[in-house]
Amino acid sequence: MAILGLPEEEYFSYGHRACAGCGAALAVRLITKAAGRNSIIVEPTGCIEVVSTPYPETAWKLPWVHGAFENAASIASGVTSALKHLGKEDVNVIVIAGDGATYDIGFGHLSGAFERGHNFTYICYDNEAYMNTGIQRSGATPYAASTTTTPSGKESIGKQEWKKDLVHILAAHGSRYVATASIGYQIDAYKKIKRAIETKGPTFVNLLATCPTGWRTDISKSIEIAKLAVDTGVFPLYEIVDGRHIVNRPKSIEELKPVEEYLRMQGRYRHLFRPERNEEAINFIQQRVKENLRSLLEHVEKGL
Amino acid sequence: MINFENIKLKVNDKEITIGAVLESNGSVSNLKTGAWRSKRPVTNLEKCTGCGVCWSLCPEGCIVKRDNGKFETNLDYCKGCGICANECPTNAIEMLMEEK
Amino acid sequence: MEGKTIMEASHAVSEAVKSVKPGVVAAYPITPQTHIVERISEFIANGEMDCEYIRVESEFGAISACLGASATGVRTYTSTAAQGLALMHEVLFIASGMRLPIGMTVANRALSAPINIWNDHQDSISARDCGWIQFYAETAQECYDLTIMQFRISEDKRVLLPSMVCLDGFTLTHLYEPVYILPQRKVDEFLPEYKPYHSILDPEQPLTLGPIGFPSHYMELRYSQVKALDDSINIIKEVFDEFSDSFPPEIENSRPERYYHVEDYKLDDAEIAFVAMGSVCGTIKVMVDRLRKKGERVGLLKLITYRPFPKNAIIDSLRGVKKVAVLEKAISPGGNGPVFDEIRSLFYDEMERPEIRDFIIGLGGRDVTFMHIKKIYDMVKNDKGEGLEWIF
Numbered sequence: 025m026a027i028l029g030l031p032e033e034e035y036f037s038y039g040h041r042a043c044a045g046c047g048a049a050l051a052v053r054l055i056t057k058a059a060g061r062n063s064i065i066v067e068p069t070g071c072i073e074v075v076s077t078p079y080p081e082t083a084w085k086l087p088w089v090h091g092a093f094e095n096a097a098s099i100a101s102g103v104t105s106a107l108k109h110l111g112k113e114d115v116n117v118i119v120i121a122g123d124g125a126t127y128d129i130g131f132g133h134l135s136g137a138f139e140r141g142h143n144f145t146y147i148c149y150d151n152e153a154y155m156n157t158g159i160q161r162s163g164a165t166p167y168a169a170s171t172t173t174t175p176s177g178k179e180s181i182g183k184q185e186w187k188k189d190l191v192h193i194l195a196a197h198g199s200r201y202v203a204t205a206s207i208g209y210q211i212d213a214y215k216k217i218k219r220a221i222e223t224k225g226p227t228f229v230n231l232l233a234t235c236p237t238g239w240r241t242d243i244s245k246s247i248e249i250a251k252l253a254v255d256t257g258v259f260p261l262y263e264i265v266d267g268r269h270i271v272n273r274p275k276s277i278e279e280l281k282p283v284e285e286y287l288r289m290q291g292r293y294r295h296l297f298r299p300e301r302n303e304e305a306i307n308f309i310q311q312r313v314k315e316n317l318r319s320l321l322e323h324v325e326k327g328l
Numbered sequence: 329m330i331n332f333e334n335i336k337l338k339v340n341d342k343e344i345t346i347g348a349v350l351e352s353n354g355s356v357s358n359l360k361t362g363a364w365r366s367k368r369p370v371t372n373l374e375k376c377t378g379c380g381v382c383w384s385l386c387p388e389g390c391i392v393k394r395d396n397g398k399f400e401t402n403l404d405y406c407k408g409c410g411i412c413a414n415e416c417p418t419n420a421i422e423m424l425m426e427e428k
Numbered sequence: 429m430e431g432k433t434i435m436e437a438s439h440a441v442s443e444a445v446k447s448v449k450p451g452v453v454a455a456y457p458i459t460p461q462t463h464i465v466e467r468i469s470e471f472i473a474n475g476e477m478d479c480e481y482i483r484v485e486s487e488f489g490a491i492s493a494c495l496g497a498s499a500t501g502v503r504t505y506t507s508t509a510a511q512g513l514a515l516m517h518e519v520l521f522i523a524s525g526m527r528l529p530i531g532m533t534v535a536n537r538a539l540s541a542p543i544n545i546w547n548d549h550q551d552s553i554s555a556r557d558c559g560w561i562q563f564y565a566e567t568a569q570e571c572y573d574l575t576i577m578q579f580r581i582s583e584d585k586r587v588l589l590p591s592m593v594c595l596d597g598f599t600l601t602h603l604y605e606p607v608y609i610l611p612q613r614k615v616d617e618f619l620p621e622y623k624p625y626h627s628i629l630d631p632e633q634p635l636t637l638g639p640i641g642f643p644s645h646y647m648e649l650r651y652s653q654v655k656a657l658d659d660s661i662n663i664i665k666e667v668f669d670e671f672s673d674s675f676p677p678e679i680e681n682s683r684p685e686r687y688y689h690v691e692d693y694k695l696d697d698a699e700i701a702f703v704a705m706g707s708v709c710g711t712i713k714v715m716v717d718r719l720r721k722k723g724e725r726v727g728l729l730k731l732i733t734y735r736p737f738p739k740n741a742i743i744d745s746l747r748g749v750k751k752v753a754v755l756e757k758a759i760s761p762g763g764n765g766p767v768f769d770e771i772r773s774l775f776y777d778e779m780e781r782p783e784i785r786d787f788i789i790g791l792g793g794r795d796v797t798f799m800h801i802k803k804i805y806d807m808v809k810n811d812k813g814e815g816l817e818w819i820f
Contacts, residue, residue, distance in 0.1 A: 027380035027393065037354030038390040038405035039361055045409035049387035064629045066496065076356065077639030079649075080344070084352040087629040089499050090638035091522050095492035098484065102452060102496025102504070103629060105480035109451035109502050115631060133492065136485030210384050236409075244410030244423070247385050329633055334585075335626040339648040346588060346626040347527035348641060348649050352634035 030214055031057045040083040041075040045243030047207045047233035047250060048072055048122070051149040054210055055120055055231075056086060058217035063116040064089070064103055068096035068130060070122035071156040072149065094129040096121050097137035097146060104142040116221050117144040123164035124154045127188050131163075138197035138226040145220045145227045151235035152187070159238040163188040166258070167312075168305055169292045171238075176295035181305055186312065194228045195264045203263040206232040208250030212261060212272065232259050240291020252286040255279075257313045262320055269323035277317060283310045357405070361388070365408030367423040369401050375420035382412035382421065430611045432678060437568035438463035438601045440609075441507070441533050441593070444575035446471050447615040450531070451502030451622075454482040454493035458512040459545045460597035461535040465507055487512035491519040491530075498528040499637050500629045503579060503622040506530065509597055510537035510551045517555065523590045524559030525653060526638055527626060529582035530590040532560075533575065536706065536757075537597040538792040546793020547597040548757035549706065553766055559653060561591035561660060562735040564705035566691075568605035569682035570732070571595050573671065576615060577687075581667050585625040587660045589653075596707040598793065603707075608678035618674060661736045664689065689738035691730040692745050694720060698727035700808055701746055701782075703771060704755040705731045708789070708796050712755070715801040726805065731767070739774055746775075752784040753808045755796075759788050764816055783808075786816040794820070 025032040035056035042049040048071055056065070064087045067073045073090045076083035091099045096119045104117050126134060126148040134146065153171050154160040160173040165183045170176040174183040195202045201223040205213035213231055220227035232253055234246035241249055253259035254273055257280045261272040274280050284306055287293040296302045322328075335346040378397040390405035391412065401412070413421040429443060441464045445453070453472075455465045471477040480497075484490045490506045498504040508516060513534055523530050534552045538544040552562060561581060565571045571593065578591040595601060627637055641649050668687035677683055684691045693713055695701060702712050709730045719726045729745050731738070746752060754768040763769065768786035775781045787804050790796040800819050807813045 028384050030384055032393070034389045036389060037357050038388040038402070039354070039356035039359050040388075041356070041359075041361070042387060044364065044387075044407035045411060046387045050385060053387070053389050062631045064500075064631065074640050077350070077636055078356065079348055079639040079641045079645050080350060081355040081358055082350045082352055082636040082639060083354060083356040084636050085354050085634060086352055087631055087634045088352055088636045089496065089629055091492060091495050091526075092518055095488060095495075095519065098489040098492035099496035099499075101482055101484070101489070102454060102493035102498070103500045105452045105454075105482050105493070106497040106500035106502040106504075109478075109480050109497075110500070132485060133489055136489055139485070140483070207385075244414040246387070246409070247411055247415050330624065330626060330628055330635065337652060339651050342645065342648045344645060344648050344652060346652070347525070347637070348639055348645075349627050350636040350639055352636045 029211060031060070033057065035085045036076070037083045037085065041078060042071065043237050045236040045246045047235060047246045048149040048151055050207050051231050051233040052120060054207070054214050055118065055147050055217055058214050059116050059118050059221060062114065063118055066096050066100045066103060066117065066119045068121045068125035069093035070125055072120060072122070074156055093125055095133050096125060096130055097133040100144045101137045101140065101142045104144050113143065118221065119144065119146040121146065121148055122156070123148055123150045123152060124162045127163035127190050135197065138194055138199055141225050143224055147217060147229045147231055149231050149233040151233045151238060153238050155235045155238045167309060168296060170295060171292070182295065191228070191230050191264070195267070199226050199228060200224070200266050201227040201263070204230045204232070204259065204261050206250045206254050206259060206261060207234065208247050208254060209261065209273070216263065238292070241289060245289060249286070249289055252281065252289070256281045256283045256286040257317045258283055258286055260317055260320060269320060269328060271320050271324050274317065276321070277314055280314065280317065283313055360404045361407055362404045365406060366426055367408040367410060368403065368426050369406060369408070369410065369412055369421050370424050371400060372420045372422070373398050375418045377418055379417060381415055381417060385411050385415050387411065430609045432606060432608050434604055434606050435568065436463060436601070437571045437595055437603050437605060439467050440568040440572040440607045441575050441595070442467035442471065443609050444572045445505055446477050447610065447612055448503065448576055448579050448619055450479055450505040452480045452482065452494070452497035453505045454484050454490045454497065455506050456484050456487045456490045456508065456512060458487070458509050460537055460601045461507050461509045461533070463601060464533055464535065487515040488519065491516040491523065494530045495519060495523055495526070495528060498530050499526070499627055501624040504530050505532070507533040507535065509535040510539055513551045513555055514539060517558070520555055520558035520560060527588040527653065527656070528590060529579070529588055531578050531582060532590065532592045534592050534594040535597045535601045536594050544792040545597070547599050548791045548793070550758040552592060552594045553758035556735055556766065559589065559657060560735060561589055561657070563591070563593045563732055564734055565593060565595045565600065566707055566709045566730060567682055568600070568603065568607045569679065571600070572607055572609065573683060573687070576619060577667050577671055580619050581660065581664055583622055584663050587656060587663050588626060589657055589660060594706070600707040606679045606682060608682070610675060614675070618671065657736050661689070661738060664733055687732070689733035689741040690745055691732060693728040693730065695727035695729060695745055695749070697725055698749055699725040700751045700753070700805065701726070701749045702728045702753050702755055703731065703767065704728065705734065705767070708755065711796060711798065712801055715798050719805060737770055742771060743774055743778065746782060749782045751808050752782045753787055753804050754784065755787050755789050755804065757790045788816070788818045
């Protein structure tokens with residue numbers, strides 16, 4: 025049975041200890057629905073690992089393994105190789121990891137596993153900082169976001185660097201399917217995850233997942249904000265299939281909503297508006313977001 | 329197959345398992361996280377069209393489809409985030425303060 | 429290959445690994461471990477092993493891949509040395525905490541800085557608290573035998589812990605010695621196919637492996653893990669006995685007549701005893717023989733099992749000895765040699781306590797010669813020097 029095209033079956037039980045309005049918890053529901061029963065989940069240390077397995081209880085209804093923070097892709101490599109040895113290659117192996125584990129500490133393992141070509145899917149629930157340890161900056165944290173290690177202040181705009189372009193880095197490993205997705209567009213996310221799982225070899229989906237605690241947003245707005253991230257072009261939805269770009273949304277520069285609409289809703293960008301408006305920073309973000317989308321669209325035009 | 333009975337042991341009168349292995353049985357539902365809630369979703373069933381958007385966006389997965397095709401929240405687990413109310417296309421869900 | 433042959437100790441390990449039929453090997457090259465994994469790669473390339481070899485991007489990847497493969501329910505092997513073992517350190521604890529029976533070979537090498545590829549025991553001694561079983565080999569034959577036995581021990585349902593067989597880098601890894609290779613059929617009889625007992629990743633039976641342990645349960649879980657390692661001392665003895673009964677030595681002096689946690693060498697009437705681990709024991713044995721020819725009552729206690737620490741075996745072997753010289757290739761900076769500390773504390777409760785002294789030897793590949801052993805013997809016999817001495 026399906027609702028809105030999503031299987032009704034749940035593999036991640038309520039009673040988990042995620043915060044109210046947690047985007048990552050919804051991400052896990054979508055990922056596990058796309059994965060289905062014949063799957064093994066590998067989880068690095070992070071929010072989802074902590075909120076889902078308070079021994080002796082578990083939220084999972086699937087085979088699940090957690091080792092350490094940095095090594096999920098290597099553990100998944102071991103799992104795929106063992107399955108191959110056992111002749112059980114029909115089992116889906118899926119890593120569900122936060123951005124700290126993916127962009128930063130686990131990056132070497134991730135690169136190694138992609139280069140070796142293991143048959144697995146790596147989904148990053150990207151909430152753009154180390155939320156489990158208390159909102160510290162990661163390589164996925166966007167420019168100007170105030171975190172506990174990049175606090176905004178008289179001499180600080182928040183994080184000074186742009187978000188790492190991990191999707192293209194992984195595409196450059198020769199992966200046959202990498203994509204961005206947002207919990208704000210849940211059906212699109214579900215379909216992409218499913219496609220990633222069905223594509224042979226290492227595949228990757230960067231799934232934007234609102235963190236109301238870390239982004240300092242209204243808990244009821246997690247979806248609205250995750251949609252705006254896409255519609256403003258801050259987090260455009262695209263796929264790279266066999267090396268070719270497909271831009272899903274926004275489709276043109278003209279239809280971009282102003283980034284301000286997105287930034288304004290979040291406490292982590294409050295300093296861009298109060299006590300006074302930081303026009304320069306807002307313009308900078310707006311310009312870079314446009315350039316980024318333009319570049320993606322150019323890839324599509326050129327058939328790249 | 330692992331015989332789960334074989335790997336249970338008692339230490340200090342506490343039941344544990346070898347290597348902290350658990351059956352993936354969704355047992356976190358032992359904790360009723362509904363107690364965390366300060367606001368409660370109330371669905372106007374007249375307005376509910378049964379589209380399932382609320383169900384598809386609930387971080388808890390605690391919204392269930394009823395036999396009449398409409399959706400209802402399991403308040404034992406609902407943390408009261410209000411995503412369902414915010415996203416409902418027909419504004420059929422209202423968040424009311426919990427009175428305790 | 430089977431029967432008597434002459435081969436490098438590294439290749440003896442590779443032969444043993446081939447015969448235990450792991451499903452997954454994951455390893456990263458590091459001197460002086462390379463000959464082991466290169467030979468395994470050749471076996472796989474020639475179709476002699478039905479095994480997935482993961483050529484990982486680091487040792488951290490190697491041990492993590494082993495964790496994943498072992499959790500999926502296959503026999504799993506890795507090998508490393510020094511910096512590689514140090515890089516694995518975090519996951520060593522996790523593998524034992526999850527009770528995964530991974531088998532590892534450590535080609536013992538000194539730790540940086542300064543960088544040094546030669547032998548001492550600092551790498552594996554620094555990993556002694558990770559909850560792994562540790563064996564130390566003196567000869568190529570012991571490397572071969574212990575590698576087969578380590579899987580039987582680790583996978584025993586009463587143990588379920590990972591294990592390391594440690595052999596000295598270069599002085600043993602690159603040494604050619606006579607080795608007896610068992611017929612495959614005999615190994616198969618001794619070591620049954622791996623069947624997961626407590627842990628598997630299988631959609632047919634979904635389990636949660638590696639959950640978070642809050643203060644309410646962590647201590648009980650740790651206790652049960654530590655107790656399993658303590659109790660493994662008896663299971664190791666059982667397996668040693670069975671191996672010794674099934675496979676008596678084929679080559680003289682290639683291994684103890686019967687495997688035991690320790691090997692006593694001419695200790696019966698000894699007044700002075702050396703204690704050591706690994707390949708240096710060969711040198712010490714020759715020195716013991718020479719001294720005995722001159723009428724000295726001296727012997728050697730060789731530790732084979734180091735974790736779990738074979739307390740009773742050590743006390744029994746050293747009973748009656750008046751003076752003990754612990755020779756070790758590792759140190760706890762700011763403290764003493766770790767083996768020395770442990771042996772000395774064993775005797776605290778004994779009525780008769782030998783005088784026990786600590787000698788740091790052979791760090792970073794410094795040769796340990798007969799002269800060094802003789803010097804130590806003279807110092808102990810004549811009560812010269814300090815409690816802890818560096819023998820350069």
